[in-house]
Amino acid sequence: MNTKKLQLPDAENLFADLANKIRPDINKNTALVGVRTGGVWLAQRLQQELGLMNPLGILDISFYRDDFDRIGLHPKVKPSEIPFQVTDSHIILVDDILYTGRTIRAAINELFDYGRPASIRLAILVDRGKRELPIAAQYVGAEVVLPSGKMLNLQQGGDKKLRLSIYDKQLPA
């Protein structure tokens, strides 16, 4: 397809920025929760980079999506794992791309079924705007404006390096 090449920021640079923005707010009670799949990669890297001791949480929000009635169950659903006490913990929720806000709505709902956290903050690698819900991130790697027909995707290579790519909404199956 002949689309004009969009200049995307380097994901590794964004990650370093994001980690630096989070660092001042970290204390021993901070717990990271990554949203599958890209958010988990980021959360694992942040866990290492920031030297966090609490175990890492993983959310698969498939059971909390608001489009179940339209598209059914996501075919490759995996278990959520929250290996710490959610009640009274200070959670930083981590995802790769923030767009409509619907994924984060689902993630917050799921977290509350594990307990009542003291606080939840949101860390995002790329915020591409166009929100459909009143949700905002406290830590953002970069803001990128894209046409709505484009999808932004984070990938992790075998060397654990992160890379952003863009594709048209109709993915080949």
Add this chain to the structure above:
Amino acid sequence: MISRNPQLNRAGELQHLLTTEGLPVAILLDILDTAESFVGVTERDVKKIPLLRGKSVFNLFFEPSTRTRTTFEIAAKRLSADVHNLNIAVSAQSKGETLLDTVNNLSAMYADMFVVRHLQSGAAHLIAHHVQSDIHVINAGDGRHAHPTQALLDMFTIRRYKRDFQNLRVAIVGDILHSRVARSEIHALTTLGVPEVRVIAPKTLLPAKVERLGVHVYYDMVKGLKDVDVVMMLRLQNERMQSANLPSSEEYFKNYGLTQEKLSLAKPDAIVMHPGPLNRGVEIDSAVADGKQSVILPQVTYGIAVRMAVMSILAGN
């Protein structure tokens, strides 16, 4: 004309769960994988997820059942569905209403899903054929024919303890002839690629030409249990003990009851399964049922996650 598998919709997705026979391996694995995600839900503060919120599930039990009906009810409630239990053995049908009239009436009450247990083989098929395309039917046991969710929870349990199906030797022991569980298990095991499925039973409790299902037939526990990884016991229906099929329950226990001694012929890490309810001292010795190789109670627990998986996949298709 080749007719479509009545369980699948036009897109090849699961529309009803009626039998494990003829189900593609991808769908079986999808159910087992999805169930893995539901196991953890039980360990949370809030043991519910909102997937089936606003949906109505009707448990239609034309034949008594405690465990199956209860686990279906728990599964539906964990998915936030509204559950209605109808004990039809003692209501409408005894007043003369036909099966399809009952279903029509419940459909008019905006049912989204029927869970059907019936003593007639094919009852769930009949209902699935009859209902509108947005209603889903789950067979919770029909006559001697099929009990697919029991087979699926057994497959889930086997995979949890034995990791995969490719190198297993599995023995199904007991009243194969009358058992819908055995039929559904055999279809599921062979589809999932278990290389050796054995059935062990007296001739009088084996269906004719059972080998055609792809199983090896043994009449003797000593030979049949040798080196197996999984022993799946079946319930001997007490109500059939009077028939000509069997001499006595003592005699049956002596030949086909699972004791620790007979179990020692299987692999040392073999697991023992049973769909319940147990007849202690008839098909299984208490020492085995309560022993360390028994996974009978985990089967019941996993039954909830597996039924949640089936309901959520159906409701989404």
